[in-house]
Amino acid sequence: MTFQDSIRIGFSKYADFTGTASRPEYWWFFLFLVLGSLVAMALSFWLSMVFSLATIVPSLAAATRRLHDTGRSGWWLLISLVPLVGGIVLIVLLAQEGTSLARAEG
Template identity: 50%
Template sequence: MQWYIEVLKKYAVFDGRARRKEYWMFVLFNVIVSIILSIVDNVIGTTYGAANSGVISSIYSLAVLLPSIGVGIRRMHDTNRSGWWILINLIPCVGFIWFIVLAAQEGTVGDNQHGPDPKAAERGQGFGQPGGPAEPGYPTV
């Protein structure tokens, strides 16, 4: 749940990097909430149109549109790709599958052009650690 909230806090942040766990946990919670809201829409009768879309689930989808785009762009940055790669989803059929493959790849180890490694602390590459960044004003060890 913390990963979902963290992405919502950075709702319009399109720079930096998002690790796999952050992206996929957001996707998981997003799908769960969407299913629950669709059920609620059907139970209370707020569905409309031929696609049987619900008012509440549509409002939710609009509310998480920017966070979804932001975390997708940050995920591509973690794999050292441009954020424009999320547009590959617009290719019918294969684009969505291709994006899933890209999003499932391991992120770049260490810093890349989009920022520091979000997993550096887990790898023991914190400030002053061998292979990690130097603390500002201090030489590396």
């Protein structure tokens, strides 16, 4: 999966919270979101706000599909709300290898 493919899939499935997303698909899309945010912040506060609002649903959908690939529910995204450790736990969950069962179902 290439960088461009993951961006295309990320936005074409912008509100698709079903199915799965492979590790490369998710992390390339995540890299695009981080780089886009940095560029937008460097240019203008308002541009960064627009970029953030435009990418919040696609980023949540991609993370949910990634969790599905690891055999977990999208509700695991809520663990990031736990102070200090929640974000770390979520990164570990998102970085895990997908299960063959989840790929067969999704």
